[in-house]
Amino acid sequence: MLDELALDRALGVVWASAVGDALGAPYEFQPSLPDSTPVELKAGGPWERGEWTDDTSMSVPILRELAAGHALEDPAALGRIVAEWQDWSLGAKDVGIQTRAVLSLVRTPTEAVARASSYRVHLENGNRSAGNGSLMRTGPVALGYLGLGVEDTVAKAAARVSELTHFEQDATQACVLWSLAIRHAVLTGRLDVRGQLPHLGQDAAARWGALLDEAEAKQPRDFPNNGWVVHALQAAYSALRHGDGLLDTLERAVRCGHDTDTVAxxxxxxxxxxxxxxxxxSEYVSALHGWPGLDAGGLQDLVLATVNGEHVRGAGG
Structure with missing residues (x-):
């Protein structure tokens, strides 16, 4: 079982992601903002104040499967996630280009069919499918695997969930790295992305280590192609390294411009x-709401069911 502080950090994974999502939504597709410009939680475009976008909506089915006690290495669980994504996409205000292309090809919502569709879109796009749409939803993956010695399981689960819609290696590696860093932070309270690099293998670890170096030396706005998963991760990591606390980190991520909600x-x-x-x-948390008719309390229930249940993977966290 997690202690009280670790439980708060686990809840922070989902709440802070949803707040960043809602905070960035009205600024999406706009140029970067100077540091002097305040970032406000407000309505904008099709989004109400505090309403999360596809970033959080696509995370909810993952959380639901974990809260129900199912493992993300279970093909049946992954198939149910794909089915929920399809249902959501039919009425969603916004769906990522890559994700919509894959879901439109899925006739039977199974892991195998989704992976095949993801690979087909990857090939049709010239072996390119490294958008940021799988990294945005990877937070919940870590919460299902907080026990001891399950890092490899986390890495495999993150890869399988990512590849349901994004088949390129950049997206897979980014999700593995971020999920492991989230798990480490929940358990220890420390930011340590570099410590997770060995799980990528030697060559990939060297490449991502250099990318993290670059992110530490620059500001989030210096990675303008943040629809690409590499720049999205670099911008997010830069916001963390330069941010003074949680809210400042989120605001820095929004100030990057362009795909603001996803980076945040x-x-x-x-x-x-x-x-x-x-x-x-508290006023940001109380304003949260979105598909499928949840608010912050609904997200909290899913998180607590995931991390407190008897089904916690690798008991002993």
Missing amino acids: AIAGSLAGAVYGAAALP
């Missing part, structure tokens, strides 16, 4: 694991 959601999933849910402004 990605940053929030790890920043929330470091700082905890208690570090979020």
Whole structure:
């Protein structure tokens, strides 16, 4: 079982990601903002104040499977996630280009069919499918595997969930790295992305280590192609490294411009694991809402069921 502080950090993974998502939504597709410009939780475009977008909506089915006691290495669980994504996409206000292309090809919602569709879209796009759409939803993966000695299981689960819609190696490796860093932060309260690099293998670890070096030396706005998973991760990591606390981290992520909601959601999933849910402004948390008719309390119920149940993978966390 997790202690009280670790539970708060686990909740922070989902709440802070959802707050970042809602905070960035009205600023999406706009140029980067100067540091002097305040970032506000407000309505904008099709989004109501505090409403999360596809970043959080696609995370909910993953959380639901974990809360129900199912493992993400179970093909049946992954098939149910794909089915929920399809149902959501039919009425969603916004669906990522890559994700919509894959889901439109899925006739039977199974892991095998989704992976085949993901691979087909990857080939049709010239062996390119490294958008940020799987990294934005990877936060919940870590919460299902907080026991001792299950890092390899986390890595495999993150890869399988990512490849349901994004088949390129950049997306897979980013999700593995971020999920492991979130898990480490929930358990220890420390930010340590570099410590997870060995799980990628030697060559990939060297490449991502250099990318993290670059992110530490620059600001989030210096990675403008943040629809690409590499720049999205770098921008989110930069916000964490330069941010002064949880809210400042989220605001820095939003100031990057362009895919603001996704970068802030990605940053929030790890920043929330470091700082905890208690570090979020209560008025932001109380405003949260979105598909499928949940609010912050509904997200909390899913998180607590995931981390407190008898089904916690690798008991002993």
